[in-house]
Amino acid sequence: MAIATLPDIPPDFGAEPMPVANVDEVQFGDGYKQRALAGVNARRTDWRLAWTELYRDEYDTLYPFLVERLKTTPFWWVPPWETAPRKFVCVELSGPRPTSALYATINATFEEDFTP
DSSP: OOOBBBOOOOOOOOOOEEEEEOOOEEEEETTTTEEEOTTTTOOEEEEEEEEEEEEEEEHHHHHHHHHHTTTTTTEEEEETTTTTEEEEEEEEEEEEEEOSSEEEEEEEEEEEEEOO
C-alpha cells in the first residue's frame, strides 16, 4: 500500500522541532557514564505543530486525514525549511476547536518514522 502525503495545508509559523536521541547508557560506580547511540536510526526529529484559522474546507481535509492515521499509519510530510519529504506518524492530536464562526484550530505532534 502506498504511503499518503499530508495535505498541503501549511502549519503556522513557529513549528517546533524536537530532536530525539535513543541512547544506551551505562552508569559506573565512580560516576563515569558511557553512552552510545542505540540502533541504526537512533536520531530523529519530532515536530509540535499548530494550524490556526483553518477554514472549514481546510479542516475537513486535514483533521480526518490525521484522525484516520493517528498513532498507527505513517505519512509523508516536508518539514519547514526542508525540501525532501520524510515519514511521520501523528502521535498526538487535539481539535477541532472552533475559534470563531469561520475558523478552527488543530494541534498535533508528529514523530519521525523509520519503518520500511
